[in-house]
Amino acid sequence: MSETPRFDALVIGAGIAGLQAAVDLADQGFKVAIVERDPSIGGAMIALSKVFPTLDCASCITTPKMAAVARHPNITTFTYTEVLSVGRAGDRFVASVLSKPRYVDEEACIGCRKCEYACPVEVVDEFDGRLGARRAAYIPFTTAIPQTALIDADNCTLCGACVRACPTDAVVLDQRPREWQLEATAVVAATGWKLTPVGAKPQYGGGEITNVLEPTQMERLLAPHGPYGRVIRPSDGKIPESVAYVQCAGSRDQTLGVSYCSRVCCMYAIKQAMLLSGSLPIADITIYYMDIRAFGKGYEEFYRSAQAMGIEFVKGKVARLTENDDQSVTVRVERLDQFGQVEERRHDLVVLSLGMLPGEDVRQRFDLEVAEDGFVMTPQPKDAPCRTTVDGIFVAGTASGPKDIVDTIVEAGAAATEASLYISKMIAAAETATAASSADVTSPAADRVEVKV
């Protein structure tokens, strides 16, 4: 690309918020660039098993949106590309971006996976919650968009097997990173979230107990194409007879610097517990909680259904998790519903209901201000919740604070509307300026007007 490509809008992040905002803007006729740092679009949602409270398949909702973005004539998608900075240049924004090398020619790759099957190196698969494996040459997941392979240079032995296996000569082992720029009238930051660290609380094992899982790992265990094809313990493959959830394991905790409620943990724990009841019909499922916050439409009914299904809700504070010799986990809990009585119970598997942190610190790259909680500051949270401290940059989804998928999609639509109004205003202003300037310079009519005045 020799000239700086120009777009009406730049959407940063191709999770569900970014996808929705991009489609909504593109459907109004605006040219949109969507930039995603991962090799595929889809974000965190594509790795989920099902969604609450409807228990719809997460992939069935995300995949059509991914396809809509990939095929939309007004959207240009840049994957495996990071936005390094966004700065203002006159009435536009200029973004510096870095396209990381895939070591595969995106145009030539046909997604046949022959390189992946030929690759002799297997490594831990991040997409499967670090429970499964992938090859050093790989396509990130079955429904990845684009279906383009990439090569993990940090684990590549340079054996050349992928080059020899590729039927289209797409492997380019000497590809280099490329830094370039693009221009946009408006920006939508949909930079997402990440989990609070599993090892943050030493009393919960500090991330060292194999059978204490992150909720995203349980999502993969429950997913149809998960790492083991069923729910088993990562320590030894045992089919669990007892699974527990520890609520507020990463939120509402001043010691972790996360004083806020992450809003989704109660509901994802209930959802996973219901799914586990289906996949492990004879297992005992327990949720240790302080409060259940079922605030959305249909959420309270969902909670009641879980209780009716036999999921045990224990109101209490979990003080400690310890690993036993048989790799089960003992939960020490102070029962708030039994006058503070302390109990110890063994479970085969424990899931920590971790909270949400900002996906990235937007201060340095995008010059946006953040609130006390680290999420993007929205100075008008009531009447314009998608506006940021920079005119022309809007925020969508969990970049501005913890929220569920429903609220994320609603907010992405709102951000797209705000951005479209801003773009239209800028286009109108530019046209007026152009008209005025051409009238000043060339128009005989303008001369006549001036004479009259």
Next chain:
Amino acid sequence: MSPAADSRQELKELLKRLRAERPTIVEAATTRSNAQRATRRVIKIELAKGPATVPALASACSLPSADALWHIAAMRKYGELVENGQDGDYCLYRLTPNDEGSD
């Protein structure tokens, strides 16, 4: 030289150049890969004797059971083994026909 031979020679030279550019990364990756292949060979030899659970396999191969499960997950993903019923609380795994007796 034929075009195919030219291409083979070009690839050989490219790989040599890239290995010289990042020797530490390539050496570390090669060491890990060799160790992994050796473990995989032992697992396949054990599974060729018949279906096994993760703890049984781990014990026979002197591996931590979590590591044995990771190898099982990898082999399952790439079609080298399948589930074959249960033994108590554990699934049994067996090699797929193509992999029986290999390595």
